[in-house]
Amino acid sequence: MKRLHVLGMGNAGRIILEKIDVFFPSVESIFCYDDDTLKIGSTIAGHRVKGSIDKELQNQRFNSMDAAILAMPSAKKQRIADLYFILRNLYCECIYVLPNSATILEGDVFNGNIHRIRPEDVIGRPFHPLQLGLHQKQANTKTVLITGAGGSLGSELAKQALWLSFKHIYLLGHGETSIVRILRTLQSLQREGLSPDTRITPLIVDMKDKMNLRHCLHESNPDIVIHTAAHKHVLLMESNPYSAFANNIVSMIHLFEILNDMNVDRILHVSTDKATQPRSIYGKSKIIAEELALNTALPTTVVRFGNILSSRGSLSEVIENHSPSQSLQLTDPESERYYMSASEAASLILRVIFDGDTHTIYGLEMGEPVKLRDMADMLLRFFFPHAHRSIETSYEGLAKSENFSEMMTDTDEIRKDTNIPRVQIIEHRDGTTNIPNPLYYKELCELLIDTIDPGTNFSELFQKCTELKVTNVHHVH
Numbered sequence: 001m002k003r004l005h006v007l008g009m010g011n012a013g014r015i016i017l018e019k020i021d022v023f024f025p026s027v028e029s030i031f032c033y034d035d036d037t038l039k040i041g042s043t044i045a046g047h048r049v050k051g052s053i054d055k056e057l058q059n060q061r062f063n064s065m066d067a068a069i070l071a072m073p074s075a076k077k078q079r080i081a082d083l084y085f086i087l088r089n090l091y092c093e094c095i096y097v098l099p100n101s102a103t104i105l106e107g108d109v110f111n112g113n114i115h116r117i118r119p120e121d122v123i124g125r126p127f128h129p130l131q132l133g134l135h136q137k138q139a140n141t142k143t144v145l146i147t148g149a150g151g152s153l154g155s156e157l158a159k160q161a162l163w164l165s166f167k168h169i170y171l172l173g174h175g176e177t178s179i180v181r182i183l184r185t186l187q188s189l190q191r192e193g194l195s196p197d198t199r200i201t202p203l204i205v206d207m208k209d210k211m212n213l214r215h216c217l218h219e220s221n222p223d224i225v226i227h228t229a230a231h232k233h234v235l236l237m238e239s240n241p242y243s244a245f246a247n248n249i250v251s252m253i254h255l256f257e258i259l260n261d262m263n264v265d266r267i268l269h270v271s272t273d274k275a276t277q278p279r280s281i282y283g284k285s286k287i288i289a290e291e292l293a294l295n296t297a298l299p300t301t302v303v304r305f306g307n308i309l310s311s312r313g314s315l316s317e318v319i320e321n322h323s324p325s326q327s328l329q330l331t332d333p334e335s336e337r338y339y340m341s342a343s344e345a346a347s348l349i350l351r352v353i354f355d356g357d358t359h360t361i362y363g364l365e366m367g368e369p370v371k372l373r374d375m376a377d378m379l380l381r382f383f384f385p386h387a388h389r390s391i392e393t394s395y396e397g398l399a400k401s402e403n404f405s406e407m408m409t410d411t412d413e414i415r416k417d418t419n420i421p422r423v424q425i426i427e428h429r430d431g432t433t434n435i436p437n438p439l440y441y442k443e444l445c446e447l448l449i450d451t452i453d454p455g456t457n458f459s460e461l462f463q464k465c466t467e468l469k470v471t472n473v474h475h476v477h
Contacts, residue, residue: 001024001026001027001065001066001067001094002026002027002028002029002065002066003027003028003029003030003031003065003066003067004020004024004027004029004030004031004066004067004068004069005030005031005032005033005057005060005066005067005068005069005092006030006031006032006033006047006068006069006071007033007034007053007057007068007069007070007071007072007083008033008034008053008070008071008072008075009032009033009034009036009039009044009049009071010034010071010072010074012071012072012073012098013032013034013044013071013072014044014045016069016071016114017030017032017044017045017046017047018045022192023114024067027067030047031050031056031060032044032047032048032049032050033049033050033051033052033053033056033057034049034052034053035052035053035054037052040052053083054086057083057086057087057090058090060090061090062087062090062091062092062093063091064093066092066094067092067094067095067096068087068092068094068095068096069095069096069097069098069114070083070084070095070096070097070098070117071098072098073098073099076126077121077122077124077125077126080097080117080121080122081122081123084117084121084122084382085381085385088385088386089385089386094116095116095117096114096115096116096117097114097115097116097117097121098113098114099113099115099121099343118310119309119310119316119378119379119382119383120309120310120341120342120343122382123309123375123378123379123382124309124339124340124341124367125367133164135164135350135351135354136164136165138354139161139164139165139166139167140165140166140167141167142166142167142223142224142265143166143167143168143169143170143220143221143222143223143224144161144166144168144169144170144222144223144224144225144226145169145170145172145203145217145220145222145224145225145226146158146161146169146170146171146172146225146226146228147172147173147207147225147226147227147228147229147255148172148173148227148228148229148230149170149171149172149173149178149179149182149228150171150173150175150177150178150179150181150182151173151178151228151229151311151312152308152310152311152312152342153228153270153308153311153342153345153346154171154173154182154226154228154229155178155181155182155185155342156342156343156345156346157226157228157346157349157350158171158182158186159182159185159186159189159346160343160346160347160350161350162186162189162190162194162195162198162200163194163195164195164350165195165197165198166195166198167198167199168198168199168200168201168220169186169198169199169200169201170201170202170203170216170220170222171183171186171200171201171202171203172203172205172207172216172229173202173203173204173205173229174204174205174206174207174229176204179202179203179204180202183200183202186200187200201220203216203220207229207247207251207254207255208246208247208250208251208254210254210257210258213251213254213255213258214258217255217258217259217262218258218262221262222264223264223265223266224264224265224266224267224268224353225255225259225264225266225267225268226268226270226349226353227252227255227267227268227269227270228270229247229251230247230248230270230285230286230289231243231244231247231248231282231285232272232282232311232313233282233313234274234280234282234283234399234401234402235399235401235402237280237281237282237285238280238281238282238399238401241281241456241458242452242453242454242456242458244281244282244285245281245285245448245452245456245458245461246452248282248285248286248289249285249288249289249292249448249452250448250449250452252269252289252292252293253292253445253448253449255267256292256296256298256300259298260296260297260298264298264299265299266299266300266301266353266358267293267298267299267300267301268300268301268302268303268349268352268353269289269290269293269300269301269302269303270303270349271286271289271290271293271302271303271304271305271361272286272304272305272306273304273305273306273338273366273406273407273408274286274403274406275287275289275290275304276304276406276407276408276409276410277403277407277410277411279400279401279402279403280401280402281401281458282401284458284462288444288448288462288465290302290304290361291444291465291469292441292444292445294359294361294434294436295436295437295438295440295441295444296436296441297436297438297441299358300358300359301352301353301356301357301358301359301360301362302360302361302362303348303349303352303361303362303363303364304361304362304363304364304408304426305338305340305345305363305364305366305408306337306338306339306340306364306366306406306408307337307338307339307340308339308340308341308342308345309339309340309341309342310341310342311342315330315372315375315376315379316379319376319379319380319383320379320383322383322391324384324387324390324391327391327392327393327394328376328380328391328392328393328394329393329394329395329396330372330376330393330394330395330396331372331395331396331397331398331399331402332372332395332397332398332404333371333372333373333376333395334371334372334373334404335371335372335398335402335403335404335405336369336370336371336372336404336405336406337369337370337372337375337405337406338366338367338369338370338406338408339366339370339375340364340366340367344422345364348364348420348422348423349364351420351423352420352423355419355420356418356420356423359434359435359436360425360434361425361426361434362418362423362424362425362426363408363409363415363423363424363425363426364422364423364424365422365423365424366408369405369406376393408426409426411429412428412429412430413426413427413428413429414426414427414428414429415427437472439472440468440469440472443468443472444465444468444469447461447464447465447468448461448465451464
């Protein structure tokens with residue numbers, strides 16, 4: 001990188017210039033722009049503000065050695081999107097951005113905040129800060145363990161947990177590569193001064209290995225457990241039902257069994273809209289997991305939401321890795337899905353941990369569902385701004401396990417607003433309330449542990465679980 005264009009000369013832009021050797025050590029020339037006429041012509045951190053953003057950009061000629069950073073964390077998403085496409089139309093390929101101020105605590109800027117622009121930075125609804133900093137004093141004394149910490153959501157939870165200055169963060173995952181990646185990210189943030197006293201420990205654990213899981217849980221002794229680990233790919237799990245049930249259910253039973261002998265403050269189980277009237281193996285495994293979470297005597301909470309926009313295996317990743325010379329194959333153009341960024345989901349989940357009730361299902365308010373055709377068009381334009389109109393798209397229809405549209409609630413459930421913005425409580429339509437049913441929980445665990453093996457008929461097992469639930473309904477008014 002030879003030339004860096006800094007768009008926005010507010011507090012974030014100033015800090016970037018002051019720490020330029022940390023953020024962009026190889027840069028040779030810096031050009032600064034801002035829309036505030038009072039700043040144009042002034043000198044900030046030793047650099048002159050050339051002029052207004054839109055006007056000056058049109059006079060620039062970008063090449064492969066140029067980069068731009070949108071140092072505007074409080075800007076509206078539409079403004080970020082407009083600038084992104086202006087830069088791409090000018091053939092600026094290397095564009096960085098600061099996250100929305102929802103994920104910057106205390107207004108500081110760290111290298112770990114700065115990232116190459118992603119679809120969620122320009123696509124989807126705006127997200128407003130949730131004032132997570134109000135819970136920093138609580139977090140300072142707590143140890144948190146995140147399962148699936150190397151995943152899209154788990155890694156974002158880990159970063160926000162560091163911003164909250166938890167006493168100790170345990171990163172539990174099965175894949176060493178993803179755990180090393182998030183570990184290095186957190187360590188880099190700490191070297192810059194973010195929560196340097198927070199201890200961070202990686203744990204490489206297959207949660208189906210109860211002996212190792214028990215050892216790691218007793219060694220870590222967490223106050224809070226955030227359970228995100230799961231096999232999530234709908235079509236892949238259809239052909240691997242044992243892996244889905246073993247990983248998503250048996251691991252959870254092991255987790256609860258071990259934690260039952262420990263003094264844990266809160267366990268938050270991450271669920272999915274695909275658990276609502278499930279057709280897929282994945283969805284069926286997750287609704288059973290919800291039942292386990294709601295009926296254990298442990299202090300559990302369930303959070304249900306839709307798709308993470310840029311998660312591994314998502315539509316975004318498919319299109320990013322697509323060759324523009326080939327036809328893009330998708331399912332049904334009119335099918336609808338809910339989307340949310342990992343940073344928004346993580347922020348809301350952390351608020352639920354601090355402010356939510358146990359043995360309760362919360363649903364993240366996902367906004368309006370988006371048609372597959374519309375999302376594909378937005379992503380094609382994002383990744384291929386000069387070629388998106390020439391890429392052919394073909395539709396092969398939905399698989400039997402896929403829903404045309406997803407639902408956040410079942411027919412016997414309703415959603416009500418809570419005191420947490422964009423978080424709703426999911427209740428029974430008849431007004432009854434969940435209370436743990438120890439006998440049902442015991443019988444369900446026994447059925448699952450005794451039945452799940454590679455030769456199991458999982459449709460029959462799910463039916464047995466449904467029948468067991470019907471005979472053990474335990475709600476109170």
